[in-house]
Amino acid sequence: MNNKQFISALKKALAGLDKASRNDIIQEINSHGLESDSPLVDQFGSAEELAQQYLDGEKIAKPISSKIWGFSKKVLMGIGVAVVSLVALIGILSYTYAKDKFDYANENADELSANNSGWKSEAWSADINLDIDQASAVIYWHDDNSVRWNCEGDDPEKQSDSSLLIRHSHCLMYLPKTTINLNAIQSQIVLVRPQVSIVVNARQGSVKVAENGEQYIYRVEGDRSAFKGLESYDEAEHTLQFTIKESMVAPYKY
Amino acid sequence: MHSIMCMIFLMDTTANYQKWSAQLRKGYLELCVLVVIRQKQSSYGLEVLQTLEESGLAVNEGTLYPLLNRMFKNNWLSSEWVTPSEGGHPRRHYQLSEEGLSLLPQMLETFQQNQLSLDQLKELK
Numbered sequence: 001m002n003n004k005q006f007i008s009a010l011k012k013a014l015a016g017l018d019k020a021s022r023n024d025i026i027q028e029i030n031s032h033g034l035e036s037d038s039p040l041v042d043q044f045g046s047a048e049e050l051a052q053q054y055l056d057g058e059k060i061a062k063p064i065s066s067k068i069w070g071f072s073k074k075v076l077m078g079i080g081v082a083v084v085s086l087v088a089l090i091g092i093l094s095y096t097y098a099k100d101k102f103d104y105a106n107e108n109a110d111e112l113s114a115n116n117s118g119w120k121s122e123a124w125s126a127d128i129n130l131d132i133d134q135a136s137a138v139i140y141w142h143d144d145n146s147v148r149w150n151c152e153g154d155d156p157e158k159q160s161d162s163s164l165l166i167r168h169s170h171c172l173m174y175l176p177k178t179t180i181n182l183n184a185i186q187s188q189i190v191l192v193r194p195q196v197s198i199v200v201n202a203r204q205g206s207v208k209v210a211e212n213g214e215q216y217i218y219r220v221e222g223d224r225s226a227f228k229g230l231e232s233y234d235e236a237e238h239t240l241q242f243t244i245k246e247s248m249v250a251p252y253k254y
Numbered sequence: 255m256h257s258i259m260c261m262i263f264l265m266d267t268t269a270n271y272q273k274w275s276a277q278l279r280k281g282y283l284e285l286c287v288l289v290v291i292r293q294k295q296s297s298y299g300l301e302v303l304q305t306l307e308e309s310g311l312a313v314n315e316g317t318l319y320p321l322l323n324r325m326f327k328n329n330w331l332s333s334e335w336v337t338p339s340e341g342g343h344p345r346r347h348y349q350l351s352e353e354g355l356s357l358l359p360q361m362l363e364t365f366q367q368n369q370l371s372l373d374q375l376k377e378l379k
Contacts, residue, residue: 025323027335028299028346032315035300035343044316053320 003033006040006047013051025054103254104138104172104190105210112140112172114148120155121148126162127179133167136188140174141195148174190252197239207242208252216240220249284325285365286311287318288358291331291348298336298345322348330354 001009007030014022029050033040044050102109110116125145130137135153142148149156153169166173166187177196182189184202191198193212200207209216215233218240225244229251242249290305291297297305299319306313325331325348332351335344350358 021323024333024346025319027344028319031298031343031345032300032319043314050316050320053316054323056320 001039001041003030003040006044007033009047010051013048014054016055100254105192105212105252105254107140107192107212116150118150119148120150121146121174122158124176125178127181128175129159129163129181129183130175131159131163131165132182132184132187132189133165134186135166135168136170136190137166138172138190138192139182139194140172140192141177142174143177144174145176146174147176191240192252194238194240197241199241199243201243202247202249203245204247206248206250207244208250209240210252214238218242218249220244222247226250282365283311283313283317283321284330285358285361287321287325288330288350288354288361292350292355292358296336296347296349298347300345302348325354328353330357 007026010029011022011026014025017025029040029044032043036043041047102111114121121144123145124147128147130139147156147164149171150173151166151169151171153171154167155169156171156173157165157167159165180196180198182198182200182202184200184205184207186203187205189200189202189205189207190210191207192210193214194209194216209230211230215236216230216238217234217236218227218230218232220227220242221244222242223245225246226248227242227244227250228248230249286306286309287302290302294301294305299315299322302322303313303315303318306318322331326333329351331348331354333346333348336347337344
């Protein structure tokens with residue numbers, strides 16, 4: 001490093017000092033360099049170290065770049081706060097709108113009354129294979145030999161005398177107390193106090209159980225799945241058998 | 255005597271000694287610089303450095319110039335840029351300020367009093 005480079009580095013390292021002080025120091029060190037034989041770097045060490053000697057105990061003015069950064073930081077912080085607020089607002093709205101319309105575990109809810117508009121039914125006494133594809137379904141059981149439903153979206157599609165398909169829809173559904181096989185893909189299912197044994201195959205979805213005081217025998221085979229919060233009772237009358245892949249089985253909570 | 259020299263050598267290598275030495279030296283060096291500038295009435299960095307060295311007090315350039323700057327900021331020194339009569343680049347000349355002039359006798363007295371106290375302690379039996 002020659003003297004010119006050293007002076008340049010020193011000037012940069014002293015950027016925090018007021019201009020008059022910095023000019024005096026630079027000129028003085030430069031003057032020393034002109035009179036002495038050896039390079040400044042050999043006499044003073046690094047320009048940064050020398051600058052530090054000057055800066056110790058000095059009141060350091062913020063360099064312009066810091067001031068700009070300081071202003072930018074305030075702007076960025078403002079934007080950050082706005083973004084966080086927006087995300088929080090979206091979160092609150094999502095929670096509000098995504099929340100269940102009523103407590104599905106409440107089997108006496110007005111929404112479940114057959115007198116409400118939108119409810120449809122079909123006589124059904126056979127066993128049921130219920131396929132649910134990219135949909136959500138809340139399933140109840142009743143004593144009638146019928147299937148009753150109220151869907152937002154397409155109605156369940158009867159595939160055969162023993163098969164029903166719910167696709168891209170959100171349904172409340174009453175089933176007769178017959179054997180049921182439930183196959184769900186990318187769907188959210190709520191089983192409210194099942195009154196029969198059920199075989200459930202679920203993939204990439206969730207199955208929630210509102211036990212409402214009942215006890216069940218749970219049999220679970222899972223692949224990259226979670227089963228939690230439900231307790232199995234061997235003496236229970238009904239068995240809920242789950243074969244789940246990338247899915248979750250848990251208690252229903254409103 | 256040999257063991258004392260060894261102890262001094264060992265002390266010299268310790269960080270604590272270096273710290274103590276630096277603290278002692280700082281005030282002492284300021285006093286010496288004030289004395290040099292008073293004797294010369296006006297002097298610049300390189301000249302002060304050479305004078306101190308000739309008196310057996312070796313000082314780094316990186317120590318002296320920031321020290322002069324601090325003493326200037328403390329109002330112990332005043333400074334002006336002087337171009338030598340024979341020509342060449344301007345030099346920053348320092349003089350004792352009024353505050354420096356009044357302070358120096360007190361500093362010398364304090365130093366001499368400390369030296370006297372130390373001498374007496376060394377004679378203590």
